[in-house]
Amino acid sequence: MGAAHAMPLVALPVCLWRLPIAFGYGMGGEVLPPSAWNIPYVVGLSVLSEAFALLSLGLVRRWGEVVPTWVPKLGGRRIPPFAVTLPATISGLLFTALMVHWVFGALQLGGADGFPYAEGWDVLAMTVSGLFTLWGPLLLALTFAYHRRRRPR
Template identity: 65%
Template sequence: MWAERVAHAIPLVALPVCIWRLPVIGHGMGGEPLAPTAGHIAYVVALSVLSELAALLSFGLVRAWGERIPAWVPRLGGRRIPPAAALVPATIGGLLLTAALGLWLYNALAIGTDAWPYAPGWNILAMTVSGLMNLWGPMLLLLTYAYYHRRVTAVRIKT
């Protein structure tokens, strides 16, 4: 199924930017040395980890745990999740991420590599990894549509 492949691709398109951020810990992206604080390091690592965890949540739109609360959850296990509980946040997230794609496209096309404040040569890499991550929004909207079609439209057809 195509939606399953899209769900697998989302964490992969987010991963390069998560890895790209990590050199900030010792060196800036582009080679200039930095002296980051412990708070800065924690922020960059947490942002990368949370980005990947958020990307992995897209599997809920194609897996059973996105339709029913897992049985191991006390008192709620096995209950059906209302479609809106997944559709609303997924739609909002997809639209916000797609808006970020619009900003990225503007910077990439109107300003060019000067939009990224990195050393020469590093700008192309910055554009590439951030461009990949910006595919997340439209991909999430595709998954949201597939979830809607499977959960809401299929119920209407059966009744």
């Protein structure tokens, strides 16, 4: 249960980190080229990230097992476990692979030589990004617990 509540907190720092970038402040890194889509894209990405992090609470809550009664025509029906575990497992594996690739690529296995942020900002960037790397493994752990709880006996 604690891991599910940690998911939105893991995503929040990187979501907040992105916001100044939308408004043209690179925080020691590359500045996005001017575009009318920067703000909606970055803010939308942050909101979507938090929404998916909050959705992971369904892996430990009743609404992840039974459709809420307020949903027309489907309310009260049992959600097939496969319909939850398959997308959650794929997402967890993709996020884990993406983050491993990013960490090894950005940090170049021997230090932060290629990290795209200036001195000072690099520590903050690595901290918020480092927290975000927990998303995939946490999601996989939650999915495994959900699967064990919901599998046929």
